[in-house]
Amino acid sequence: MITWSPEGCVIVFRRWSVQRRLTLAALLCALAGYGATALLLTPILHTLATGFLTEQTAGAARRIAFVVERDAPARLRPVAVTEGTDLIQVVDDEGRIRQASPRLTGQPPLSTATAGGTDARLDTTSCTNRVPGVRCLITVGFRAHVGGRPWMIYAYTPELPWYISPLYPPATALGVLPLAAVTACVAWLTARKALTPVSAIRNELAEITATDLGRRVPRGRHRDELDELARTVNETLDRLEHAVEQQRRFASDASHDLRSPITAMRAQVEEAMLAPAEADWHETGRRMIEGLDRLQNIVADLLTLARLEAGTPGRREPVNLARLVSDELRRRPAGKRVEARLRSGVVVEGDALRLSRLLANLLDNAERHADTMITVTVGEQKGQAVLEVLDDGAGIAPDQREAVFRRFTRLAASRRRDAGGTGLGLSIAREIAEAHGGTLTIEPSERGARFVLQIPLISS
Structure with a gap:
């Protein structure tokens, strides 16, 4: 029925x-x-x-x-x-x-x-x-x-x-x-x-599959809502293809950087085991610890990037940039001379721990490339808080200023100065800046590399 x-x-x-x-x-x-x-x-x-x-x-x-x-x-x-x-x-x-x-x-x-x-x-x-x-x-x-x-x-x-x-x-x-x-x-x-x-x-x-992201949907003959839909879908596919390509490149680079210390440690152990009586096990252990430290740094940086990309929310609190820079400089071990030009009262809203990580990464990068001095400046410009880290090193060529923010990208000068780096520090710094609604760029300077962070000020 x-x-x-x-x-x-x-x-x-x-x-x-x-x-x-x-x-x-x-x-x-x-x-x-x-x-x-x-x-x-x-x-x-x-x-x-x-x-x-x-x-x-x-x-x-x-x-x-x-x-x-x-x-x-x-x-x-x-x-x-x-x-x-x-x-x-x-x-x-x-x-x-x-x-x-x-x-x-x-x-x-x-x-x-x-x-x-x-x-x-x-x-x-x-x-x-x-x-x-x-x-x-x-x-x-x-x-x-x-x-x-x-x-x-x-x-x-x-x-x-x-x-x-x-x-x-x-x-x-x-x-x-x-x-x-x-x-x-x-x-x-x-x-x-x-x-x-x-x-x-x-x-x-x-x-369209993951192996064929180059295809695009057809556009309409009329410039109407459906054509706008097709255009938006194609733009989304463009971003998806770029993200997948970036992910593939990231996986390739990560596997390469992870494989290098593992291969080195394996070679050291095999070499020592060929003649165990003649091997210097203390030196072998020290070199393996260095390799493990490198692996640990890479894994920690990868975990940080994964959290930032996943949009894991950080703390939202007022952060005084001048105080943040002063605290970070006090904690750092002695190295190149650092000149601080800090303007008081520059306050932003964000996660103090993540901003400290950003600053530490910029200072580490400047420490590797500076000849004698690093200059850190905090100020304001058009409603934006501005943090600059400038070194007096050789600088970065204009055509490579965006490349250094890519993951696992290490220029030849960086490899010569610090072979143990992960190539993820500047990528993490930019991700943190963007998570705070700001930007991190390399601006022209008379000498050295000038990294400029801009974050919106807290509106009064």
Whole structure:
């Protein structure tokens, strides 16, 4: 047995395609719109039809009035049905019926109103129960002078019901339904044509795999919302392809950098095991500890990058950059001379630990490349807190200033100065800057490398 429930209808409706739902919505809106239009037009048509009947009735009354004035009272003939008007009465000045149509023969006057003033016409409504099947009548009267005395000629016609005619509702429905069907058909064809690009985008996306990210969805011929969708999808695919390529490169570089210390430690152990009696196990252990430290640093940096990329939220607290720099410089071991130019009152919102890690990475980088001195500056510029770390080393070529922020990127000078670096410090520093809504760039300088961090100030 088939059962019906609102919940089942909702589930079925939700399973419909967009094209079907749009067509159904168009059909329902068309039915409602055309139906409302028909209802709004009904009073207008009722008024027009009533006016037509009134004038038709007036024409019949006017002709009877002419005949009454022309013929003497003694020669008055029975009133015949004229122009569909079969309710007519001729009443003299004493209220007696002198003539009447067959349906009103023997009936008293249905109206006693008279045309006043110089106007010979009377328009009114008469309600009576003397005419079977009729409650109220449109009444038109004309004054006629018979023998110098005023008579009234009344013509009546039944008032129209609000629906005008029994044929009007079905005729309206027969007119609304085809129009609604045509509207639904047009909506179906329009939706199918409009959704064709969506199907093309879906099919293309279904065929794109992780090994074939170079494909793009087709753009539309018209610059509309669907074309904007295709453009956005292609931009997303561009970013995805770039991210996947970066991830592959990152995995390759990470495996290479992790394999190097492991290979070195394995070689050291195998070499010592070939001649265990002659091996310097203390030196072998020291070198293995250095390799393990390098592995530990790489793993720690990878974990930090993974947390930053995953959007792991840090603490949000006011951080005074001048105080942060002072504390970091106090903790650092003695090395190259550091000159601090710190402006007090430069406060940002962020994670003090992560910002300390950023500063430490910049100072470590400057320590490796500076000849004699490092300059750290804290200031403000256009609503931004500015932290600069400048060394007096050889500097970085303009075409390599973005490359140093890529993971595991180590320039030749960096490898010569510190073979144990991970190549992740500057990448981590930039990720921390971006996580704080800021930027980390290398700006031109007369000498050395000038790293500039900009973070929004706390709005007062």
